[in-house]
Amino acid sequence: MKKYLGVIGLAKRAGKLATGTESVLDAIRAGKSALVLIAADASEDTRKRICDKCAFYGGRYVVLSSTKTELGTVLGRNDTAAASFLDASFVKAFEASLAREETISAGKEISKKN
Numbered sequence: 001m002k003k004y005l006g007v008i009g010l011a012k013r014a015g016k017l018a019t020g021t022e023s024v025l026d027a028i029r030a031g032k033s034a035l036v037l038i039a040a041d042a043s044e045d046t047r048k049r050i051c052d053k054c055a056f057y058g059g060r061y062v063v064l065s066s067t068k069t070e071l072g073t074v075l076g077r078n079d080t081a082a083a084s085f086l087d088a089s090f091v092k093a094f095e096a097s098l099a100r101e102e103t104i105s106a107g108k109e110i111s112k113k114n
Contacts, residue, residue, distance in 0.1 A: 002066060003097040007090060009074045016087040019075050021046055024084040028053045033084040035091045036061035039068040042081035050082055
C-alpha cells in the first residue's frame with residue numbers, strides 16, 4: 001500500500017476530508033479545501049470541473065497515481081474520484097509521505113496556489 005493512502009484514511013477518520021466530487025466542489029467554493037486529491041482514472045469531465053474550480057477559487061490539487069477503487073477502499077466507500085483535505089496539517093503529512101516514497105509517482109506535481 002502506498003504510504004500516502006494511510007494519511008488519507010487518517011484524515012477521513014478525523015473528519016477532515018471531503019469525499020466525492022460534489023462534496024469536494026462545495027469545499028473548494030467555500031474556501032475550506034486545503035488540497036484536492038484526484039484519482040488517476042477520474043473522468044476527464046471530473047478532472048476539468050475540479051481543476052477549473054481550483055483555478056477560479058485559488059485551490060490546490062494533485063492527481064494521484066491511485067485509482068478510484070484504491071481511493072474508495074481507503075475511505076470505506078465504492079469508487080471515489082476525488083477527495084479534499086480540509087486541514088492543512090494533513091496536507092503537510094500527505095506531502096511528507098509522498099517525499100518518503102521511493103519514487104514520487106503521485107501523477108502530476110501539486111499545483112501552485114495562485
